[in-house]
Amino acid sequence: MEGYTARLVVGLVSAAVTSAAHGQAPAAAPETPGSVLAAAPAGDWTPLAPDDLLVVELGGGARVVVALADGFAPVHAANIRRLAHDHWYDGLAVERVQDDYVAQWGDPDGRKPADAAVVAKPPAEYDRPAAGLPIRWLPDRDAYAARTGVAGVFPVAVGEDGRAWLTHCYGAVGVGRDLNPDTGTGAELYAVIGQPARALDRNIAVVGRVVSGIEALSSLPRGTADLGFYSDPSQRLPITRVRLASDLAPDERPRLEALRPESASYTRWLRVKANRQDSFFVRAAGAVDLCNALPPVRARRP
């Protein structure tokens, strides 16, 4: 593991500071994915619009921020916006945490009535035409799809049939549904907290990606009932408030920005990830798989 001990990492930083303090130029260090991001000009980053961010606040104060992907599942996304706007999620709970799979939250008993504006039987928005999507293609192979790429902050796969879909990478957010495809109003949402669950791709509406705070879900105790549901309702973690960021007061909104996939910095970041030359590495991977190519998101710089 790089960073074998905390001690070592501190030691390396000190050495660089010391040589700078003595007026010596430090030896040019090979680029790392982190150094590429640190050096990326402001114009290579784009703010995430408050109207596209769902802010999920959990008991204990943690915040999970989901970037919504309206272009892939518009009816589902509209439902979620409606439910958030109505404060419908407030007081519900995280009810299921299945290791290496998903954390799921919503209305465990499926009984809370929703606004009539919520579409009760949304269409099966599980893929869409690839045409018209601003896809930044990725060069490496994928086990499941003919081609892959990213669009905005989202991972996209495209099949031989010209259809495109959002993939179940770590942090992907989808809409839980019943066995019938025309179920799943947005009342139950889940986030992937393990290896990519690509067998779910094109079988369920993926509506976004957690861009901040996933650790508040991934570090929860695993449920011990079937499928990782909590066997005792007292184990559920309350959801205190869910809002679109645009419905929050300006000083409460998350301020995030994403690396633009069309930027030179994204291209450089990908290339450095595939070809690590910094001292820990003895052999570069030569590739970056789709789920490791998600455009980085960070707190906005002032």
Next chain:
Amino acid sequence: MEGYTARLVVGLVSAAVTSAAHGQAPAAAPETPGSVLAAAPAGDWTPLAPDDLLVVELGGGARVVVALADGFAPVHAANIRRLAHDHWYDGLAVERVQDDYVAQWGDPDGRKPADAAVVAKPPAEYDRPAAGLPIRWLPDRDAYAARTGVAGVFPVAVGEDGRAWLTHCYGAVGVGRDLNPDTGTGAELYAVIGQPARALDRNIAVVGRVVSGIEALSSLPRGTADLGFYSDPSQRLPITRVRLASDLAPDERPRLEALRPESASYTRWLRVKANRQDSFFVRAAGAVDLCNALPPVRARRP
């Protein structure tokens, strides 16, 4: 998500029981990965030998069981066996949990002296010839390697150069090292708790796979210092005892068995995973990536 609510799952089970109770044959259900495993004959499973299992016991009582892969990193594996046999790990701690990456345990200050039999500068056992390995090849593409397969319970990638290596799938266990490759005695171990960290492949000695109890590591609070180290030593989770299962009393040993990759049941399980026909699925994935093809491990049947 399949299993949209606990209520629904219970409902489906009840319906099957009801029709059986009324003397009607339930409609033949399509196979699922779970039903294939449940139907696999005893001979398709193989017990995991106690001498190949490292049992890591954590404060609070949880147990993590690691299957050791001696054939890939023999000097590193011998070191770990030696350290466990000497009770050297007892009293150390989990010191680093980085979200979507690794949990790491060992000697945070790197100061505990080890037995002279522990090789202080083990060779860089990061890959080996593919020849001689009993690889059950997998049919689908991989972003990083020319071919992939499984050997025993382990995921294996093979390059165009004929070298084979263990891959950093969820649960993979590797030996932390310093920047120099000939470091990393086994004093620091890590397990992958997120997406496959394939950029680490061939850069570090992978020594095994967690075959039971990974959730005790993956659900830990994430560290907030650089690289996920705990900023406050009081956040560390103590390691109470680490032993080879063969050094434990017989009634304390984990009793586990793995599906044999050469068995007809493994082939069937893979095929069903790639071609889900059960009612939730509207479209089969058509493939299974390497890290989703790890031979299942379960408690031994009496």
